[in-house]
Amino acid sequence: MADRLAGVPLAPYTTLRTGGPARAFTQARTQDELVAIVAEADHEGEPVLVLGGGSNLVVSDDGFDGLVVRVVTRGVDVTAPTSAAGDGRVLVTVQAGEDWDALVARCVAEGWSGVECLSGIPGLVGSTPIQNVGAYGQDVSQTVAAVRVYDRATGEVGDLTAAECGFAYRHSAFKHDPGRHMVLAVTYALERSPLSGPVAYKELATRLGVEIGARVPLADAREAVLELRRGKGMVLDPDDPDTRSAGSFFTNPVLGPEEAAALALRAPGHPRWDMPDGTVKIPAAWLIENAGFPKGYERGRVRISTKHTLALTNPSGEAGATELLALAREVRDGVHEKFGVWLVNEPVLVGVRL
Ligand SMILES: Cc1cc2nc3c(=O)[nH]c(=O)nc-3n(C[C@H](O)[C@H](O)[C@H](O)COP(=O)(O)OP(=O)(O)OC[C@H]3O[C@@H](n4cnc5c(N)ncnc54)[C@H](O)[C@@H]3O)c2cc1C
Numbered sequence: 001m002a003d004r005l006a007g008v009p010l011a012p013y014t015t016l017r018t019g020g021p022a023r024a025f026t027q028a029r030t031q032d033e034l035v036a037i038v039a040e041a042d043h044e045g046e047p048v049l050v051l052g053g054g055s056n057l058v059v060s061d062d063g064f065d066g067l068v069v070r071v072v073t074r075g076v077d078v079t080a081p082t083s084a085a086g087d088g089r090v091l092v093t094v095q096a097g098e099d100w101d102a103l104v105a106r107c108v109a110e111g112w113s114g115v116e117c118l119s120g121i122p123g124l125v126g127s128t129p130i131q132n133v134g135a136y137g138q139d140v141s142q143t144v145a146a147v148r149v150y151d152r153a154t155g156e157v158g159d160l161t162a163a164e165c166g167f168a169y170r171h172s173a174f175k176h177d178p179g180r181h182m183v184l185a186v187t188y189a190l191e192r193s194p195l196s197g198p199v200a201y202k203e204l205a206t207r208l209g210v211e212i213g214a215r216v217p218l219a220d221a222r223e224a225v226l227e228l229r230r231g232k233g234m235v236l237d238p239d240d241p242d243t244r245s246a247g248s249f250f251t252n253p254v255l256g257p258e259e260a261a262a263l264a265l266r267a268p269g270h271p272r273w274d275m276p277d278g279t280v281k282i283p284a285a286w287l288i289e290n291a292g293f294p295k296g297y298e299r300g301r302v303r304i305s306t307k308h309t310l311a312l313t314n315p316s317g318e319a320g321a322t323e324l325l326a327l328a329r330e331v332r333d334g335v336h337e338k339f340g341v342w343l344v345n346e347p348v349l350v351g352v353r354l
Contacts, residue, residue, distance in 0.1 A: 017317035019059030053123035060351030073097035096126025137200030141167030241315035
């Protein structure tokens with residue numbers, strides 16, 4: 001069994017650089033080790049925090065009073081689907097501890113299409129199904145074929161189909177019952193093609209100089225996404241303090257017809273995306289800016305990114321979760337006061353509340 005260390009500070013393991021010490025800290029190098037560590041902790045009644053790349057976490061300044069398990073499992077297996085329906089596709093099964101962007105870079109280099117617009121997103125493969133990671137018109141729900149999980153409620157290892165994962169916008173069935181399923185590996189079904197999936201995001205299409213729906217060389221899609229992301233401080237860069245964040249701190253609110261009508265009265269002509277199911281998605285960045293919180297808005301040692309309204313940052317890395325959440329509350333409450341819409345945090349809060 002892997003070594004356990006006491007009192008390891010968690011801030012260096014998160015991109016926001018917040019988090020006090022873990023009571024105990026260990027690393028899992030194989031699926032079996034990961035299952036055994038978590039099963040034993042569960043047996044002992046010890047709280048567990050699974051740590052991937054720490055890019056979607058706000059950890060309390062008091063740390064975590066339990067066992068933190070860092071996932072460092074490795075391995076990528078590539079197979080062709082056996083059914084005729086799978087012609088032209090490749091199945092890529094990836095261990096949870098693999099770096100997501102390194103996987104995307106490999107897919108682009110190999111000519112496997114379907115995840116190229118998810119270039120530059122930090123974190124590990126095992127976290128991608130949890131919040132259905134997405135950007136620039138793609139999300140992993142479009143390519144996940146199966147997720148191998150350890151179910152802590154039943155003590156069994158099994159494979160979930162994409163349908164069983166219950167994917168929605170930045171959401172999945174895993175979030176209904178947080179912590180129950182440990183993701184051990186993810187299988188993505190990708191198209192063997194030198195071309196990207198149809199470009200579905202206006203800003204990306206404009207950058208590429210193509211119409212929505214066009215397909216472009218995979219490498220061009222990746223480069224354009226990386227350029228757009230760098231311009232917004234959305235690619236981790238030790239030299240860019242705006243990237244000391246957890247990415248977007250708030251999700252775009254999705255309103256029912258009544259709430260949407262109420263917002264339209266308060267803010268006639270506001271930007272909106274009408275969804276096929278009748279709901280309306282509102283850009284959270286617009287709400288935040290128009291509630292009086294511009295880019296670069298500062299409160300002590302924390303601020304809104306100077307490049308992207310949705311990212312709350314800890315530029316020096318010296319602020320704690322308490323300061324960061326005070327800013328998050330101010331923004332959330334300000335938006336509610338002005339527009340009557342509650343923003344919801346995207347990162348997972350550990351030992352703290354918004
Ligand atoms: C600069 C920046 C840009 C970002 N841009 C985007 C973006 O464009 N789109 C987007 O969707 N997200 C974005 N994010 C958020 C983040 O990168 C993703 O959510 C990512 O998938 C988190 O991966 P992680 O390994 O760092 O997860 P962590 O932060 O380590 O963990 C997140 C949650 O998943 C759980 N978890 C981790 N691994 C497992 C596992 N194997 N099994 C079960 N549970 C697990 C953790 O316990 C925690 O609850 C961005 C973040 C940053 C810092």
